[in-house]
Amino acid sequence: MGGKLRVIGFDADDTLWHNERFFRLSQDRFAELLSDYAAPEHLDERLLAAERRNIGHYGFGIKGFVLSMIETAIDVTEERVPARVIAELIGIGQDMLAHPIELLPHAQEAVTALAAEHHLVLITKGDLLDQERKLAQSGLGELFDGVEIVSQKTPATYARIFGAHPGGAGAAMMVGNSVKSDILPALAAGAFAVHVPHDLTWDLEHADTPDGHPRFHCMTDLGALPALVASLK
Template structure:
């Protein structure tokens, strides 16, 4: 019996660029509020708002845009110009239109694994935005199942891998977020393969579970096949 029959992939900053567009938007937001506060202060207050609002808006661009508006109101003591609110909405909409830039080694890796393993896209965020990016990426045909979730936990991975595959123990999760992709997948009983990205949202930072027997780390997706081969041969 094969030790791995299903492989889950995160989307944002694992298959395609994402965080870099948020960073550019945040820089624009800092400039919009430049008359009221220093850039670092604006970013710190925005992060506080994002964390505070996750339970209300979830992950994604819409929640990010609402958090920018809330931050602008707070920093200006309610005196934010109407024009600035409009500009914040504009840069939020721009985020929803950014092009999809596939990361190196992604398509060749998915092509090689397709048909050999059941491939599942497991991503969190805004439903419409994630569907748009998947469609524009041209990668959709490589996946046997797509799961867009509000958050990722061990329960999430147990549910998905039990529903579409042979259970979490015979599955692997691949992603750039230790907090969302790797730690909870390992807690569910799966393998977790960490693919670091140069830009990762601070909220996603946790220590790597280096002592976990099912933890692996690679530099890029081009190395995934080697990791899988070693696990299968063990």
């Protein structure tokens, strides 16, 4: 394992496989179930506010999303939400937790190519059991040398993970779809960062790209990643 880059971190959801679109479909169903009580745009605002409040309690992932939907349903109906609606919201969460994994374009090829010469680490937020399930079903699990499921992605998080390897963050790269979680804190830790935008991004993950930063790169999909990594050697 030589060259300038020794460690490459990958985000999981909406970087390696689809995720946010299932949340959007579930949110549309949530709006349908509560259409007699509030307009969709009002529900979206209330649900987002609940998710923001609850991150510290439930963390990231489907379970926290379902609890936030239930809380919002109770709130907007002034505690009159029918039990059948609560039951359906729980069912929505169970369906999301069982949904098959669909890899994003070039994910398999890029990870396979880079695993041959680099130490790969999956660095993701979310529920432990759900993320482990998705990684196992993705077929990519054996290509990763380590898995870090974290509550937050901060500069300290990346410094700790990358610091466990020779060269530290200076010889590491983070690849992900979220500027807020995958790019800015990784750059602050001293790593390279590659933004691979996804068509759908959770509102709480929006941030401006650090255009002009010498260690920042952006690409439309993972197909160009092996060539970029090779160019940095």
